Amino acid sequence: MKVFAFSKALYSTWIYLEPMRLLLDAGEGINFFLEGRMLAFRDLAITHAHTDHFTGLQNIIITRLREQEVTGEPIPPLHIYYPADSHTLVRYFQYLEDVLSKWPELVVLQPMEPGDTVQLQGARNLHMTAIKANHRVYRQTALSYRVEQKRYALKPELEGKPQAEINKIVAEQGREAVTEPVMRTLVYYSGDGKPALDALSRRASLHIQETTFLEAHAKADHAGLPEAISLFRELEAEQLLLFHLSSRYTMREFWTTLDNLVPDPIERERIKAVKPGSMFVYDFTIPGF
Numbered sequence: 306m307k308v309f310a311f312s313k314a315l316y317s318t319w320i321y322l323e324p325m326r327l328l329l330d331a332g333e334g335i336n337f338f339l340e341g342r343m344l345a346f347r348d349l350a351i352t353h354a355h356t357d358h359f360t361g362l363q364n365i366i367i368t369r370l371r372e373q374e375v376t377g378e379p380i381p382p383l384h385i386y387y388p389a390d391s392h393t394l395v396r397y398f399q400y401l402e403d404v405l406s407k408w409p410e411l412v413v414l415q416p417m418e419p420g421d422t423v424q425l426q427g428a429r430n431l432h433m434t435a436i437k438a439n440h441r442v443y444r445q446t447a448l449s450y451r452v453e454q455k456r457y458a459l460k461p462e463l464e465g466k467p468q469a470e471i472n473k474i475v476a477e478q479g480r481e482a483v484t485e486p487v488m489r490t491l492v493y494y495s496g497d498g499k500p501a502l503d504a505l506s507r508r509a510s511l512h513i514q515e516t517t518f519l520e521a522h523a524k525a526d527h528a529g530l531p532e533a534i535s536l537f538r539e540l541e542a543e544q545l546l547l548f549h550l551s552s553r554y555t556m557r558e559f560w561t562t563l564d565n566l567v568p569d570p571i572e573r574e575r576i577k578a579v580k581p582g583s584m585f586v587y588d589f590t591i592p593g594f
Contacts, residue, residue, distance in 0.1 A: 306511075306594035310585040311338055312548040314517055314527075317357050320548065321346075322452075322492065324594040326427025328365075329450065329494050329513070332357050336364040338584050343368045347427035350386045352496030353440060353447035354393035362397075366405055366412065373407070382413045384426055386433070388446040389416035417448060428594075430455040432488070436506075440498030441526050451506045452492040454593065457484040491591055493540065497549065500528050500536040510591045512542035515549035516578075519562045530559075534566050537576075544589055547578040556580055 310320040317332030321339065326347040328335075336343060343365050351359050365383070373380050387394045402408040415423060419437035432453050440447035463471060463483055474482050493506040494513045506512075514537065517527035527549065537545045550559060559578065567573045579585040 306591040307586065307588050308511075308546065309339060309342070310546070310548060310579045311335070311583075312550070312579045312585075313357075313582045314549050314551050315357055316582075317361065318497075318549060319358075319361060320494070320513060320546075324428065324591075325425070325431060325452070325492075327425060327431075327433075327452065330358040330496070331361040331365060332359070333361045333364075335361040336368055344372055344380060346383055347381060348384045348386070348425045348433070350433060350448075350450045350494070351388075351394065352438065352449065352494075353388060353442045354391045354445050355442065355497070358497070359387075359394060359397065363401060363405075366401060366408070369411055370405060370407060373411075380411070381426070382411055384413045384415055384423075386415045386417050386423060386435070386450075388435075388442075388448050389418050391442075391445045393442075393445060419446070419448065425452070428454075431491075434505075436501070436503050438496045438498040439501045440496065447496060447498055449496045449498075449501065449503065450492075450494045451490060451503065451509075452494075453488040453490050455486050456489055458487045459483060460485050489592070491594070493542065495528075497527060499526065500532045502536065502539060507540050507542075509540065509542045511544050511546060511589050512537055512540060513546045513548065516547040517549050517551050519554055519558065530562055531566060534563075534576075543575065545576045546587075546589075547576065548585075550578065550581050552581045 307323045312318040318330050319332045319335045320329040328346050328349045369380050417435040422434040425431040434451045436449040438447040438449045490509040492511045493509040514533045516533040518529040521529035521532050
């Protein structure tokens with residue numbers, strides 16, 4: 306799964322999961338980097354109401370509006386998910402509706418409470434659940450998101466049965482008689498904040514974790530690299546993408562600290578990072594994508 310990302314703490318953060326057509330946050334400058342790809346977005350999950358995570362939305366909508374006006378062809382509306390109690394984001398959406406024509410045709414707003422699950426638009430059988438994040442936003446909630454895909458597996462009581470017997474059940478009763486739906490966690494996105502354990506996000510194919518500091522800070526509102534690595538291991542994720550690195554450190558300092566924390570070369574190979582202020586593009590291994 307090709308992932309495009311940009312993150313510079315305090316300025317802009319966005320992460321685009323291309324095959325899912327899912328954008329995670331929408332910081333400034335996204336139009337400069339992604340250009341025509343912004344027409345492909347079907348879903349946008351905003352984690353919280355700090356401006357470096359949402360003010361690129363205006364350029365996204367303008368790009369889509371212009372394309373629609375030039376071609377005369379409608380573009381599927383962008384579904385935007387955001388913390389339900391975020392009065393800051395609500396006011397921003399109201400502003401955009403006032404200044405952008407056809408806003409109702411271009412956008413579907415979906416407020417989210419922790420625990421809410423929605424079906425995504427960009428790929429089949431994709432669902433996303435909001436999780437309360439450990440990040441301070443004035444009188445508002447910050448969210449993390451878990452993306453899962455519904456799949457069908459053989460019922461446990463039929464495991465080990467001869468294939469001929471299973472085929473007979475299917476012929477007589479239908480495939481639903483031998484399979485049951487299971488949710489496979491594909492992506493866990495932390496948003497900003499201290500690491501928070503979400504047990505249902507275990508064994509994600511891709512764990513995307515903010516990591517602002519090289520060391521843990523008990524009073525800080527952002528994650529340190531040791532905390533991020535610890536959570537990655539506890540969640541038993543297959544791959545890790547680190548973002549939101551503070552520009553106070555050089556990348557040499559970051560890589561040296563990471564290498565010391567993760568001496569195993571096999572584990573180290575599973576970890577990537579977004580260099581502050583630079584475009585990141587990488588093709589992660591995600592089943593089905």
